[in-house]
Amino acid sequence: MQNPVERVLEAVPFCFGEVLVRKSGKSLLLCHRDEDAQDDLEMFQNPEDAIEIAKYDDAGNYRPLKTAPNLRHGWRMKLQSSAELKHALGHFYPGRLAVFFAWQRGELRTTSLRETLDRQSGMYRIAATISDAQIDDLVAGFCHSNGGCLRTILWKRDQHGTIASTKLPIQKFDPTLDQVQALGRTGSATGTTVPLLCQESCNLLVAACRKVVKGE
Amino acid sequence: MTDKTALLIVAHGSTVNPDSSAPTLAHAAEIRRRKIFREVSCAFWKEEPSLRDALFLFDPKSVREVYVVPNFISEGYFTQTVIPRELELNGRITKRPSGQIWKYCEPVGNHSLMTELLLKRAGEVAPGVNPAETSLLIVAHGTDLNENSAVAAKREAEKIRALGKFSEVLNVYMEEPPLISDWRKLTETRNVVVVPFFISDGLHSYEDIPRLIGIPAPAGVDRGGPGSTPPATAHGEVFRRNPHKIDNRSLFYAPSIGTDPGFADIIVEQAKS
Numbered sequence A: 001m002q003n004p005v006e007r008v009l010e011a012v013p014f015c016f017g018e019v020l021v022r023k024s025g026k027s028l029l030l031c032h033r034d035e036d037a038q039d040d041l042e043m044f045q046n047p048e049d050a051i052e053i054a055k056y057d058d059a060g061n062y063r064p065l066k067t068a069p070n071l072r073h074g075w076r077m078k079l080q081s082s083a084e085l086k087h088a089l090g091h092f093y094p095g096r097l098a099v100f101f102a103w104q105r106g107e108l109r110t111t112s113l114r115e116t117l118d119r120q121s122g123m124y125r126i127a128a129t130i131s132d133a134q135i136d137d138l139v140a141g142f143c144h145s146n147g148g149c150l151r152t153i154l155w156k157r158d159q160h161g162t163i164a165s166t167k168l169p170i171q172k173f174d175p176t177l178d179q180v181q182a183l184g185r186t187g188s189a190t191g192t193t194v195p196l197l198c199q200e201s202c203n204l205l206v207a208a209c210r211k212v213v214k215g216e
Numbered sequence B: 001m002t003d004k005t006a007l008l009i010v011a012h013g014s015t016v017n018p019d020s021s022a023p024t025l026a027h028a029a030e031i032r033r034r035k036i037f038r039e040v041s042c043a044f045w046k047e048e049p050s051l052r053d054a055l056f057l058f059d060p061k062s063v064r065e066v067y068v069v070p071n072f073i074s075e076g077y078f079t080q081t082v083i084p085r086e087l088e089l090n091g092r093i094t095k096r097p098s099g100q101i102w103k104y105c106e107p108v109g110n111h112s113l114m115t116e117l118l119l120k121r122a123g124e125v126a127p128g129v130n131p132a133e134t135s136l137l138i139v140a141h142g143t144d145l146n147e148n149s150a151v152a153a154k155r156e157a158e159k160i161r162a163l164g165k166f167s168e169v170l171n172v173y174m175e176e177p178p179l180i181s182d183w184r185k186l187t188e189t190r191n192v193v194v195v196p197f198f199i200s201d202g203l204h205s206y207e208d209i210p211r212l213i214g215i216p217a218p219a220g221v222d223r224g225g226p227g228s229t230p231p232a233t234a235h236g237e238v239f240r241r242n243p244h245k246i247d248n249r250s251l252f253y254a255p256s257i258g259t260d261p262g263f264a265d266i267i268v269e270q271a272k273s
Ligand code: SF4
Pocket: A067, A142, A143, A148, A149, A150, A151, A152, A153, A198, A200, A201, A202, A203, A204, A205
């Protein structure tokens, strides 16, 4: 029986966020999806190298959110097995493949932003006092695929099922869509996309809610 | 360990320090290489995968048991409040609706092997130096509301002192007495070895402790926020200039203990015990 990674690989080539994966003979080639046509890319063969590639953007700034649309350019990675691919993708987009598989199995639970905020303690406890209108604005700017984050939002604002932000395009909530293409960005477009799913708001958004409350 | 067992190493991570998660990821890669567990993953409070993502990292069909080892220096707010809450743990053993069992282990810093590791690191940073003519200083943060690292550093200093190898062994702190900045008064020996008792290198070990000791600060350091370029010391230059000659003394300054490859052994031991 094929494991889930192999099943995804059947669809090669595919895009996972800004990473393009395709086959070349028996090898798997990964690169930034903007650059498949480039032939002067720095070559890597070890999946662990993905940690360093994903750490800084093109300008050398640290990337605290790996699903932000600022993966650096200029590299290509040649891998030999689906196990290596799983490791590399786990470093480019930590946790996203496993969350996608859980979603496919029907086991992914989502958590509303209000539940996440109400659970916080310590310095983040105050974040729960953010208003609905403030959330609507904050999420629209913070999570937007154009400059914010490439994940598809699956979580709701509250337990009543309110949409996370009424100010985000509806495509932001559709896992069948490619968030990079939804931006209208050029570059390599392939038929298949493995979505980067957001089942629960990240710690960065919680921290941003706190800042809004504190007026920082 | 069985072929249906996974290891989850939990660490703090950082939104500003690019080196915060590096040791945890390196230890995970080493343990993965040893093939003790079917899967080895990391999860972070401030990085990805998040602690909440960790709930979905292991397919219950192939992984029946998950050992959760906090890569923290001591018990504290994170090990006692944040990690159990975010991972939905109800104590030492939690059974998920899928039947998957999660076992919550002690933080790495609590293990008795930590003492040997500190000794090893002290020996490596000051090769050929006679411990009997040397003071060993273990530096923790102190006044840290989130961790009892001060207590842990004190315990380790006591254990090493009891071995009688070093002339003096002291636990010192950045923000409470005994202060690391008072090292000249606190020690009398010609040689002084300083080992930061932290999980990873970062602003404390690259900049703050060297400044408190009196090691000249490298130029161009950017204390930065998210997106700022890493500090000029990011590649550990300060650890390669040993010994630092200060006031006719030889001071040997080690990287944070958590960057030692020996941490991988301790993580495995914490999962087993
Ligand atoms: S909450 Fe989700 S979509 Fe928004 S920035 Fe964080 S990870 Fe991205």
